[in-house]
Amino acid sequence: MDKKNIIAIAAAVIAEEENIDVQEIRIISCHALSADSLQNYIASHGIEYKKYQLED
Amino acid sequence: MQEKWLNDIAALNKRREAAAAAGGTARIDKQHAAGKLTARERMEALFDDDTFVEINDMISARSTDFGMDKKKKPGDGVVTGYGKIHGRTAFASSQDFTIGGGSLGEAHAQKICRAMDLALANKAPFISINDSGGARIEEGIDSLSGYADIFYRNTISSGVIPQISVILGPCAGGACYSPAICDYIFMAENNSQMYITGPAVVKSVTGEVISAADLGGAAVHSAVSGVAQFVYPDDLSCLNGVRRLLAYLPQNNEDHSLIIPGKAVDRCSTLADIVPADPKKGYDVREIINSFADENSFFEVQPDFARNIVVGFARLNGKTLGIVANQAAFMAGSLDINASDKGARFIRFCDCFNIPILTLVDVPAFLPGSQQEHNGIIRHGAKMLFAYAEAVVPKVSVIMRKAYGGAYIAMNSKGLGADIVYAWPIAEIAVMGAAGAVAIIGKSAIDATEDPAAKKAELIREYNDKFMNPYVAAEHGYVDEVIHPAETRERIVSAFEMLENKAKTLPNKKHGNIPL
Structure with a gap:
């Protein structure tokens, strides 16, 4: 069973238990949580920020 | 079987959430309120978007003394992992002040060492983000041993992979020695402090009353002690600075820097207007550098310390080179203890990582005086000579104006192994004025x-x-060509192109014994 199938089964079970449409379930990784946290911090503090890239 | 899978995955997700929660919302809010990012947010800012992969997120302390078994948290106060920076792999550790004040214990050190071992094995840069209250006292000697394990790895990796320390909070006591062994230290104006002994102990032992910032803040270490090379206002700009630095560096000592095409600049026809013919008058050598380096490519290292010498990275036709230049605008560009240390360290870094060196010479002397002599200008000045002589990367010099005495020798003279030496017509190469x-x-x-x-x-x-001219030196072979300043960029580019395949080795030895 690959990673996608495992996650799909888990999502299906959660949807059934929570009585919600499985299409509404979003899979968020801890990595994504950190990225969102950084973006939220930047937005909430009104910081002008652009990650330095090679073309800079 | 299906149910066990689901239960185990649910347990895994729960552990992951616990690790990601760090020290909890309240502590994260406090971190943010202090103008600091969390450990994972810093990793996201450091690495290319969506490339950071955390490893060992569940390692936790094994000690049970002093109630540690109840206090322990997954991750043990440090986030470690790898990702891409400008598309190239790098490894990093980021101390988490929200867990136990980021204190270093056995497991915390183990995580950092794992990441350092991976960096060395994969020949990729290692970046350590420091934000820690120091050794975890509850773990006693195991904490100290953890630091030793890190320092050992910093030393073994030195000269093999670039190592960068970013101080984004307190870094006190023995913890300072890891940054000290690294190649470059970045500090943030709003929250960084480094000192071996903090203000409280200083007061109790010596009676001196001094604030943390005045003792070891970013301004002190960038301008007075010379410990830090880069200072930025805050976490985000600091981490962007790291990204900018890494754009100039190779992955390891067997690699070469990226070629990043930029706008070629040649304003060398204005050099005769910038540099006064009167050797007693000053000018800013950075204007000289910017007249021939690719546009906006000059990245100065340690600009606020030993301002009488300018060092930094630049690009010529997209290729990185290191620049060492006497700064006539400050102390007439003379070499003193601090300038010698700054120059020698930069030269040796360039040599470690295959970065060619361009030296711009306008130096009247080593700074005279009892203060310099009693503080060891002899052995500090010798570092410059040693560094240049030992360097096997392409070395090109341009003698712009004054080049007198021992200081002339020290600034990458022919005798120290300069591959090509140019001189401007106003150059004065002599024993003294x-x-x-x-x-x-x-x-x-x-x-x-x-x-x-x-x-x-x-x-x-x-x-x-x-x-007082360059022609005696040219006649004797110590200058390869006397050039018009307008020809400077063209000649430098030509010389470094010619030297691209330079292959020089040193006699077989464990390592030299540079005066320290």
């Missing part, structure tokens, strides 16, 4: 005459005509 020389070698003639002032002036004119 005319006035000083005549005072010594013309003393008898001046004393014997009825008009000493006139005799002195006559001898100075003679000395100037004979020695």
